[in-house]
Amino acid sequence: MPVNPGATLSDAEARHLLRRAGLGPLPKDFEHIQGATRGAAADLMLDFRPKPFKPGGRDFDAFHNKWVKFILKTKTPLHSKLVLFWHDHFSVGNTKVQDTKLMAQYVQVLHTYAKGNMKDFVKVMGKTPAMMEFLDTVRNKKHQPNENYARELQELFTLGVKDLATPPQDNYTQDDVVQIARAFTGWDYDNGGHAFFDDGQHDTTDHFPGRGPKVIYQSTGGFGPAGVDYTQPEGEVAGEIDRVIDIIFQHRDSTGKNTVARRTAYRLCEYFAHANPALTTFVDEVVADSGFDTTFDISALVRSIFIHDDFYLTAAGEPYGSTTVKSVKWPIDYVASTLRLLQMKPKGKDFQIQGGSFSRLIDHLSSMGQVLGDPPSVFGWDWEQGWVSSATLLARYNFARDLGAARGGGGSFRPEKLMDLSLTDPGDIVDAVASVLGVQDHLKAADRTALIAYLTDNGANPTLDLNDFDVRDEKLNGLFTLVMQSPAYQLH
């Protein structure tokens, strides 16, 4: 059975779990789960009470930096890892919302529900003012319903346009979008950031008989030709949006599987493991193991992923053949993990890296293609190869250089805190640096050779004295930078 909670983690698997479920694991994190079973380790990582963090701040930069600071300091990195997933999933950007107070409230919702009940999460999200602004719920009025939220609720948050069958089948029609848009008419929020329902702006069947009955999923979703009527009795019409979501969570795909459960599990497998997860032998198994299709308990689903064989596939070292799976680190993961591993902190009001270009952290992240609170669109970010371009790679190379060149001042790079400077053998030094940065399982032998050639200037200096400041400042800092710039370090 590929779901195997009793399997004992190898050291490489333990490091893998910490890397994928956390951010820049330190040696003490590893000691906590070394030799544990998958199930025990997963339980340990999921054992936290979600702190309802809210990044307040007078402007967008302050909001952004508070959020990143929270990620850098967190003792429960899996919480932040889940929040990042949901931020991408329920994508909302300040570019349109233009109100960091509302954005902070939205981020608080992400933190509150990150490992909770997904159905409740979706219901609350629809009444979160930042989302209501972002997808025009506040502009959805009975005379001219605005379809934006109704479409994305189905396409992005729950069902997906098509199901995962081969060939894929449509999960809903344009008519379902039109009818669901009616349910959301009349919702708005007040100055205090609380959603309220304006009966007078709600589209009722009595007033608009020409729009037909509020019946959805007549052709798909296992409800048959009759579909489902979501109309609520007079006086309770505010409940129509919750009723719609209850129906969506009962939607079945063309193969009879719960559509929301399957798609959500698929995306979480992509997130924590790798692209194109096997549908029946990975995705369906974690749904079955967790009971997510009836409970919608996110925590249980995540646990099932962490105890599944396929989750550990990307832990593999060389040889990297055509069937090996890998995953590209998100920019926020690249940045936060690196800072945590090197025990460095951006400094000052501008949250700056004190070396190289002396850039602000938000500028580094922006160049890498990921500013929290400002995803490129309602679709969130493009993952995997979407993270990789000459521009974003150069941004990663810049960040790595800036860290290695951070000298003096409070935020400097201090390798003596991270490793034994009495090492003199170049191979030992490469291994120690690889271990600090967590790529000891993934550097190729040929990579190691290239890095040794760098340290020794092609053998001209066969040993190094790292206690000599000049040697350390040039070669050891350079080695850290090169490993952070290497292909292996960009991948999980």
Add this chain to the structure above:
Amino acid sequence: MAITRRQFIKRTGLATAGTLLGPSLFSNPFVRQAMADTIGHRYLVVLFLDGGNDGLNTVIPYQSGSLRTAYDANRRTDAGGINVTQGQLDGSAIGTTGTLIDNDLGTSLRLALHPGFASLKQLYDLGKVAVIQGCGYPDYNLSHDQARTIWETANPLGVSAYSGTGWVGRHLAAEYGGSDIPGVCISGEVAPEFRQTATSVLAIDRLRDFGFPYDDDHSDDQGAKRSAFQDLYDNAVADAQPLRNYLGNSGGATLLSSESYPQAHGLYQHDRAAASQTYDDVGRSTANDLREIAKVIYAVEQGLPNIHAHFFRLSNGGYDTHSDQGGYDPDNGQQHSLHAEVGDSLKAFYDDLASMSHPMDPNPVVNRVCVVVWSEFSRRIPQNDNGTDHGSQGPMFVVGSSVIGGVYGGHPDIANLDDNENTVYSQAAGPHRSTDFRDVFGTILKHHVGMAQADILASVLPLDAGNPTDFWTTANFDLGFLP
């Protein structure tokens, strides 16, 4: 017909020589000149209007008649209304010379551009703008993501052999090799329409910031760092694992280009300061992005080493005007501002290329650059509160000095809507016949880029299989807007 770079290399035996001598061969001025003379350095720029540009308020029925009547019936003139009146289009109501263009071919009724396109109208009057109406594909999709993917992959039926690669990318893969860098996206990411795995496409936001970062305190260690970096990325290229291989190629191309592209910025700023200022005068992101493209084109024309890009891509966002779309008023609503940005920026780019061309040059660079403008869908003719929801087919622009300007294709039939209140995509003969967007791309590849029709059909734009009504089963790559 010009032959392609790959054909040139094959025919002259340079493929073998290139392998032996490496990229330095192409730095040889004689070889480069011979190639330029042969393939003429044609450039293609793809501009994406992200979010679904309202085509019905881009190319607007002006003359009283069936189209205008339907337009006025749907687009309101009240506070949230987005109607652009006849007086605003011919300029009589706003004290301008107006933005009228030619007649719609199907109905013979006069059309106009949105008043925000005053600059584009100037290029239109010079005969440099083709307006191709009613571009789309059968069974239009109303999801941004899916519609965009359909255009970028030019693969509406989702044939698996063509998913994951873009139409420009497939052209590049057919014509260029692993060590070439024929494309640049002015962006943080490689646009999906440029994606492929056979050759390298750069994503560059700003050329001046594209230098490789070394530690300034240890400049004598740069050579050792560069060498180790190169080895690490070569090691990844050697792997069959797709992500490592992709990363390896991307990082290698980045290192190489980081040593050449910043020079293109310096050269342009030095030689073309006056032209550069005209983009600053527009002061919008599309202008700034087009200037980066102009820098690269100038560098290629000047023969700067290791810069050979001929295909470019940029985008402008904000077209998803569900709300606050606005009508004519430049100070109210979003669309006027977006149109002005695109029109003014294209005008600055055109003028820059024109002044870059030597008066005695028989084949000046301005004649060798073509810009194609597209959006993933248009918007619905009935408006909502103060915006518009997702619609079906819309207009495309092709801009360039060698373009045969004018109006092509019929205006969508806004008087007869389908069940979604959208205009109907139809290939039936008649005044409102739609244009499949693949015929527009194919015409550009055939008549501008110089790819043979058979090659385009074989490797870039596959015809739709099967034969349901309106499917694209016969190509027409001779739409007439390019010689």
